[in-house]
Amino acid sequence: xxxxxxxxxxxxxxxxxxxxxxxxxxxxxxxxxxxxxxxxxxxxxxxxxxxxxxxxxxxxxxxxxxxxxxxxxxxxxxxxxxxxxxxxxxxxxxxxxxxxxxxxxxxxxxxxxxxxxxxxxxxxxxxxxxxxxxxxxxxxxxxxxxxxxxxxxxxxxxxxxxxxxxxxxxxxxxxxxxxxxxxxxxxxxxxxxxxxxxxxxxxxxxxxx
Numbered sequence: 429x430x431x432x433x434x435x436x437x438x439x440x441x442x443x444x445x446x447x448x449x450x451x452x453x454x455x456x457x458x459x460x461x462x463x464x465x466x467x468x469x470x471x472x473x474x475x476x477x478x479x480x481x482x483x484x485x486x487x488x489x490x491x492x493x494x495x496x497x498x499x500x501x502x503x504x505x506x507x508x509x510x511x512x513x514x515x516x517x518x519x520x521x522x523x524x525x526x527x528x529x530x531x532x533x534x535x536x537x538x539x540x541x542x543x544x545x546x547x548x549x550x551x552x553x554x555x556x557x558x559x560x561x562x563x564x565x566x567x568x569x570x571x572x573x574x575x576x577x578x579x580x581x582x583x584x585x586x587x588x589x590x591x592x593x594x595x596x597x598x599x600x601x602x603x604x605x606x607x608x609x610x611x612x613x614x615x616x617x618x619x620x621x622x623x624x625x626x627x628x629x630x631x632x633x634x635x636x637x
Contacts (some may be wrong), residue, residue, distance in 0.1 A: 453532075458510025458569045459494050464586070466497065469589045477498045481616040483548055493545045498608050501595040502561040505549060506588065509568045514575045526572075532535060537568045539582065550598070551611055556608055561599045575594050600611040 459479065468479045478496040485491055495506035517524030523534045542564045550559050566582045568574075574584070583591055600608075 449482070456627050457562050460511075461569045462495055462506065462508050462567055465514070465589055466495070470497070470499075470592070474501070475592075476605060477500050478612060479611065480619060481587050481612060482619075483552065483615055484547060484617060487571075491544055493548075496549070496594060496612065498605050499592070499595075499614075500598045500600055500602070500605065502563050502599055503549065503557060503608065504543050504563045504565050504592050505542055506565045506567055507538045507545070509538055509560045509566065510570045510574075511535075511568060511572045513572060515572050517566065517578075518576060527575075539564065539579070542566060549612075553611060555605060555610060556611065557600065558567050563595070 442486070463479055466475070469598055470477065476498045478498065480494065481496060482492045484489055491565050492510045493505060497504040497506065511526055513526050513528030515524065515526055517537060519539050521537055522540065524531045524537050526535060542629065546564055549562055565588055567588045568584045572584065581591065
């Protein structure tokens, strides 16, 4: 009897973890899907993808970027959202809305979120790249539907690949691409659970002000 109870408890915990994963887990799953898109559809000669880079802005604040695609045609800064349900929002609203199972949840406008990422890279790469060659891209993966008109740089699934490939004018050489990657690698904090935990703490402090 005791073994049966323990088995049921373990089964319930596994079900909760698999079918109701944490926001962090869902986020990581979404990022893996974007990485898979890039590896399948972007050739290594013209595109280099950097994943999960965290940069220190000041002593109290860090910023974490899901993906940075460095290419001959510009640098694309990608914010990934793994959401389900209906998505409502526009580029000017501070908060967007997710409607799922008759309930509504608000989340930060990902375009505003990515704007801070863009500004961080502008500072880090000021001597390498022009500001107009940094492009913001928001990618929704998962079973979501846009219920309001979205800007052309807010996309679903693999559509972001076509958006990135729509930039045809070469704005940098392979040498400059390599320099950008080296600069970002040098400036980024070490990838670790400690770095992730520090970033989360910094965010909580920042948004509690």
